[in-house]
Amino acid sequence: MKKINVAILGCTGLVGREFVRLLDGHPWFAIACLTASARSAGRRFAETDPPGPDGTGVAGRLVVRETNAAAVVASGARVVFSALPAAAAGPLEAELREAGLRVFSNAGAHRMDADVPLLVPEANGEHLELARRQLRRHPGFIVTNPNCVVSGLALALKPLMGLAPRAVAVTTFQAVSGGGRRGVAAWDILGNVVPFIAGEEEKVGRETRKILGAVSAAGVRPDAMEVYPSCARVAVRDGHLQSVGVEFARPVDGDAAAAALAGFLAEPQRLRLPTAPSRPIVVRPEPDRPQPRLDLRAGAAIQAGRGRPGEADRHGRAAGMAVSVGRLRPQGKRLDFFLLVHNTVRGAAGGSVLNAELAARKGLIPGVPRG
Amino acid sequence: MKKINVAILGCTGLVGREFVRLLDGHPWFAIACLTASARSAGRRFAETDPPGPDGTGVAGRLVVRETNAAAVVASGARVVFSALPAAAAGPLEAELREAGLRVFSNAGAHRMDADVPLLVPEANGEHLELARRQLRRHPGFIVTNPNCVVSGLALALKPLMGLAPRAVAVTTFQAVSGGGRRGVAAWDILGNVVPFIAGEEEKVGRETRKILGAVSAAGVRPDAMEVYPSCARVAVRDGHLQSVGVEFARPVDGDAAAAALAGFLAEPQRLRLPTAPSRPIVVRPEPDRPQPRLDLRAGAAIQAGRGRPGEADRHGRAAGMAVSVGRLRPQGKRLDFFLLVHNTVRGAAGGSVLNAELAARKGLIPGVPRG
């Protein structure tokens, strides 16, 4: 199988660099094009500022182009991964779709479009149907992944949907990388907590309901669950911890809930997608987990096949792709737990790459054999 | 009026030092006795390790005694403030009560005793009735203040009780000072969040219900409210931030709730107690408050009489005694908000001092004129 050429838009930001890391050496995709703002354009990726600790792969030698549709099309890329800011992403991603490209975007611009899937492969893989619908009207399509908080939350809620949740409250402890490389000033966050992130709580509500909703003729009928988000920034570099409380229609059995979470497997696992963790949800038995420092890289790759399920395989492609859950506390009709998601991996670049892998295996990217 | 001699037990810890700061120069009380473990005994307070940045007051010259009942009694103290660990506090506080002393304790040992008030003066001042009952059976009494989280939570819930809350969920962002000076290792918390504090969640539930309960013949009949606590430690030095979600029987009017919180006044304010903040609850209008760094010292002293209500009076006795509330978000029958409490001031030493001031003004400490 010949690898499929891909482009990464916005390659120099924190999410863009995660895209490069995950796609440099990917078994199906080959990086053909890297774009960024005019400031970085013209330099080799390895020379863009700030250089990461690594960056010695093939991608390091690619010359970064200024972001625009013509450069992407000219590169021969057939798939696009977008780490652009929302304002720039809106028109450009639509333009690339018209040019026949398959766009997998971490940007917020098109997430709530009626015919754009907001995809977490283990939670709502069937929403890819919307991408097929786009292909009837456009030569290409756009598939989005949700906000970093929702990436973890919707995944953890999925196995609990059978227990009929009626409401979910989530308080977040969000890492500074979620605000981008220069988005959070040290002066504001050192030794502090800031209980506000602009626009975040609105996204948590509407995106969670769309992901857990059902595909309908008109798009997606969102789930009726009430969502009560309270988002705060903490002095952590990577990893969004979440305190989640779910209310059900009936009293909840804690053991059953734990088993449903720990045993959860979905299409990405069955299809052995390259970036899929062997277990998407790791249930920690310790009294004080998950923690950003210890659980950030959860997610052993199926291919690697070593380590206990849920143990971090620090070398593997899927490190950071599993969500860690702990401290399950049932109390009547309510279940409280803590959850950790790697915000720039599962919550951004890794989520988008997994979306592309699922789409490819389902026949939406010509050149990859169906799973 | 002659000042009343008091003792401070466990004076060298973080809470003990706050007691010293608040009582050194207090208008009604004079420090007659400071105790600590054998390691510090025999040295002047100003020489105990670690010296604070200040410590130049009268208390600095006092020689620290080893903690035991005889030393306290011999000092002539009639009132005791206890910052002892719970295990040591249990028997010693009972012994001091038998010796006729009025004990105001931050320790957890006696908080749930049927005849011991668990007191937040603005929330349940009427529970001091239990202290009167103790005096029928003992020559002295014990009055406790709650856990640091509950000190802020119960205070903020009090003005909302008229709206019939049925359940409260609270996720905490707790400062390292809550674990004591050496209780939290830098290795564990730097750049991290630890979603567990031993024993904390149990205290939050039972203490909140006791404070908001009603005095009965048998002691206190706890409030029926469900409490769902999720406690986490963050890399902040002082100040417990809390994400609070309250569920009511009926849809909640956000403006009415905000007005109830901001306008709340109680006995300590009417009695103009020396350590009472002019407003016990400060409602912040900004989109991103309260924050530990900015709002830790909320609480303008009545005596000072300057500053806008709720503005920090950094020089005043009541700095750190007000709870700051912000980001009020009503949604149906639910009200979410963030809350900040200074954990070693309102949540520990300051709460205990205010308890003593209220008890004194209510005639429970001979020598202070009734309010």
Added chain:
Amino acid sequence: MKKINVAILGCTGLVGREFVRLLDGHPWFAIACLTASARSAGRRFAETDPPGPDGTGVAGRLVVRETNAAAVVASGARVVFSALPAAAAGPLEAELREAGLRVFSNAGAHRMDADVPLLVPEANGEHLELARRQLRRHPGFIVTNPNCVVSGLALALKPLMGLAPRAVAVTTFQAVSGGGRRGVAAWDILGNVVPFIAGEEEKVGRETRKILGAVSAAGVRPDAMEVYPSCARVAVRDGHLQSVGVEFARPVDGDAAAAALAGFLAEPQRLRLPTAPSRPIVVRPEPDRPQPRLDLRAGAAIQAGRGRPGEADRHGRAAGMAVSVGRLRPQGKRLDFFLLVHNTVRGAAGGSVLNAELAARKGLIPGVPRG
């Protein structure tokens, strides 16, 4: 005595806010004009973003003007304090000098001008002679204070000049506030040290030598001392710690050096300037001091007259104006020690205010009686 109207340029930044704090209620000066960029212009100072925890003084009600010479002149200000960025400060400060104003600037633009004093009042008060020279050629003058590191370093070196230092090496642990409110990204500094601050080391060398130099016909003949600076940023909010090693021509007597530092008094102390600390250098006897957290606010005001010399008077005008020195370690011809300077107080706004006070008492600002 009628107060002298002053303007503060760049009032909304971290240094600008320190100027407001120090000048709001100053015994000689009255704030008549606050300026900032167009973004903040037109709003009351108390409403500028971000609001500090305080800001309730008279200055809070002043409407902020956009920075330009006309606005300053129109305000009636006769003295200007400048917290502008260097690029903007260069031409504007010169323009204000031509308009007859006395400019006290924290900006770097004019520090090395031959006829502009680079002033640390305790170290080189005699350099004010240069301001007199400016008055012969201009209707006003510019007086600058040095870089934040040099503000502390030059002050601590002054009492050692009699021991004939030949070289000084300094390694800094600089706080994030030194980079301005948004100058240091949390992503870069959390759990990290960055051993580089653009342009800083060059300033440390040339400014230290100018301050310790002698006024000559041509300006200042810099001291011949070699300076070896190594500047690093650490995850501290305020306070630049410095590891200093001084090499002398002869073996150094540690006790004599300590006595010279601790006993150092200069013109600001003799003149009892309002913002002068009673002791400009506090020598800490403890084995582990100074520390940013404990010693940031060193500097008891002469006026307050309370506290032991060197103890922090947290309420006083001079808090943060003393430099703390500790761990004096003589070894042969070398003396090593640690030093702490509050970078936005003594190292910026406070230094500039003290410069103005000294200039005023020396007859350079009409309206203030000579000392």
Added chain:
Amino acid sequence: MKKINVAILGCTGLVGREFVRLLDGHPWFAIACLTASARSAGRRFAETDPPGPDGTGVAGRLVVRETNAAAVVASGARVVFSALPAAAAGPLEAELREAGLRVFSNAGAHRMDADVPLLVPEANGEHLELARRQLRRHPGFIVTNPNCVVSGLALALKPLMGLAPRAVAVTTFQAVSGGGRRGVAAWDILGNVVPFIAGEEEKVGRETRKILGAVSAAGVRPDAMEVYPSCARVAVRDGHLQSVGVEFARPVDGDAAAAALAGFLAEPQRLRLPTAPSRPIVVRPEPDRPQPRLDLRAGAAIQAGRGRPGEADRHGRAAGMAVSVGRLRPQGKRLDFFLLVHNTVRGAAGGSVLNAELAARKGLIPGVPRG
């Protein structure tokens, strides 16, 4: 070749865990015995508290023994790695030497013994001669590695010895892991710098001089270099940054010094020892390196053979074994630079493992073929 059984003393601390990580799967050594205090004894290593993120190797299933000589001898171990506290290490290591074991110790107890090598393989491999001398008087021997600061400093000074350094001043920014898992309280270090580490500066002076000294009949004749250490703790988890200033007899050529550092290779590289980095010193060309966050894991393994020299091979055995140097600034006879050493890898466990590898290849551990 059959693997040689080894024991790890003090396996549950931060350094002990690094020993386990490096020796679990080592090509020459097999872990036969893990010891710790009575608190952990009897549990499998994977169950000791706190569990690391990994710990799934063979060592995880070993049962931890209480530390004593009999347990080690009974295990059949022939080589011992010691991460004990100095007080316990002194007598026990001597006892194990008498039992015929080869002891490689990170403890400070025997470092200054006349016949014990204080070894940094790239700097003073020839000091292993002292181990041969020990074997004439004892059935076994003790080899030590230096203090974590010295491990990096002595290595970086070695290639400069040809330029005749006369004095070195070093100011450290030391990570909290250097104090052990609970050695540094969060309360003390959050947002702070503590300019003191008990006993550290004495070690830096005497150990650096011993390593750079020459073996003589009586032991080691220390180098005559003056050492001026100033040690401080910062809020970093791992990695000791150092600001180093070296004074030479003659003016120093910066390019020659950089080339000497970057090109430095020694016996561990020539012998291709398993834990040796391909380049022991990585010279960073960027203006702001090294940084703890970016350069902690420097050191590409020779075996891996990939990556550019000096790039971190995050998967390799030698990650953390190279010292990173940057910001070389020659000025007259002086050379200033910053240096980073991974304090628990090159500065502790990794240094000790490399010592054992060198000793083995030089015929001091029977069973490993000579290099």
